[in-house]
């Protein structure tokens with residue numbers, strides 16, 4: 269396609285701006301004004317410039333650690349970028365993110381990323397959001413040749429291909445991953461050739477030819493906008509400098525190779541093309557260069573004048589404010605199982621808010637292996653109730669991307685042990701996204717599914733993993749014990765603007781309890797006193813709650829009055845209710861099913877010791893699983909998970 273003079277000038281300006289921005293960044297890094305590290309895009313300018321020239325404001329991009337060029341090409345302001353690199357409050361992330369996390373949600377720049385290839389699941393989710401909304405917006409997800417060997421790249425390409433998502437996966441093959449040449453790590457004739465395995469187009473282009481990149485991405489964007497699905501584009505290029513500004517590594521490339529590639533300078537090449545083809549005069553190009561220079565000088569001044577962020581800003585950037593709700597006046601209602609109660613919560617929220625959708629393995633056609641999503645497909649259709657491939661990292665990451673792009677995904681992990689496959693997307697992406705971007709974006713994502721033992725599913729299908737998530741700032745952790753709590757808490761989790769880990773207990777799915785028919789929400793961070801007492805405070809979670817109540821009933825016969833508290837949400841934790849109870853009883857027993865070592869009980873014990881040691885009349889006691897993986901054998905499993913008798917014995921030992 270023949271580009272207008274204005275478009276050509278814009279491409280040229282973008283490339284020059286990217287180059288000069290990173291050259292300036294290097295100077296500022298050497299002068300100590302840019303800290304940590306940054307990865308220069310010099311030499312690769314044609315890729316971002318050519319690709320993003322095809323995009324509209326509503327289109328999304330996700331960048332990489334080498335992402336300044338991606339942001340500039342999508343229209344980011346260089347002054348706010350520079351302020352971010354200097355860690356200042358006027359930066360895109362208010363100084364909390366730095367070079368590797370620059371994002372501009374107003375321009376649908378969903379962030380650079382410090383984790384190699386992690387942007388691909390997120391970009392895939394943004395593509396899903398664009399499709400579910402019925403727009404013709406597309407996403408360009410950048411990644412490197414090193415990133416191409418991450419498992420999530422395979423998963424993302426597969427998912428986008430089966431769901432025909434409007435995505436362009438753009439591999440910047442600069443031929444090295446840090447020090448390691450692509451040829452030493454990468455099988456097959458090319459990265460683009462891998463597209464054939466997914467039945468989508470794969471195109472290899474000269475990444476130093478901005479017009480070639482523009483054309484390849486133009487075709488891919490047109491296909492995506494028409495709803496025909498994703499394309500994999502591989503742009504072959506070369507980075508001129510070292511891996512990062514900090515890296516001071518032994519040589520791994522030859523000077524000759526470096527020289528050869530610098531002779532293929534994408535900017536000089538385009539400049540010659542414009543001048544030789546009489547599409548621009550050298551004088552005009554000089555004018556454009558000078559205006560870039562002026563912009564960058566102003567950007568540096570802007571950044572230097574910007575204030576440093578404060579501790580208050582930092583601390584307040586982790587969580588979005590939780591929704592304010594109050595519990596229903598009555599808990600009376602029909603007897604439902606916990607699975608039915610959860611189903612009602614999902615149904616009610618999907619009725620109420622078209623942005624809510626559900627995805628996970630086997631959640632649609634059969635309604636989930638525990639039946640929690642049963643009937644939702646019939647009611648809301650397959651678009652909003654999606655069976656996924658077995659690609660946990662990527663469908664959770666797609667949930668993150670869709671949430672960032674404005675939807676409210678509820679993602680099921682079929683058995684919570686499988687969450688281990690998703691930890692990057694949960695811990696490095698979902699939990700930190702708001703914070704890394706300066707405390708403004710929201711990530712309204714629920715990750716739910718069954719944990720816990722008791723039904724002989726052995727070591728890889730029975731763990732209780734709440735401590736993993738409690739440890740991560742940015743995540744909300746919910747763990748209901750009754751059908752009533754499960755319904756109201758899931759409603760709140762879906763309405764919350766933070767990523768919520770919603771832990772169900774598989775042995776409780778079939779337990780019954782009264783559940784009000786009306787749609788209701790339970791506040792996050794509010795414990796429930798399941799039984800009042802005055803001698804001992806017993807804090808129990810999930811399957812331990814009914815055992816704690818049974819133990820308390822037994823002990824009452826012995827004249828011991830036990831107060832049983834279910835925190836219901838572990839983050840945020842209702843510290844006040846627990847501390848008030850301990851102040852009254854002077855004794856604390858904590859019961860959970862997770863293994864004792866490093867368990868959530870240790871955190872609570874430490875909290876009470878720090879805050880209320882003077883009111884304690886006895887040592888704090890934890891009743892928890894033995895420090896072993898869950899055994900398969902019946903009686904060994906029983907010997908591992910705390911019983912009602914274990915809890916009662918712990919309490920007797922305190923009196």
Ligand SMILES: Cc1ncc(C[n+]2csc(CCOP(=O)(O)OP(=O)(O)O)c2C)c(N)n1
Pocket residue numbers: 332333334382383384411412413414415416442444445446511
């Ligand atoms: C998951 C992960 N592994 C390793 C790293 C460390 N690291 C950062 S960039 C990089 C090389 C990436 O190579 P490539 O994807 O080709 O991108 P390039 O740096 O060449 O642009 C490595 C090993 C990381 N940040 N994340």
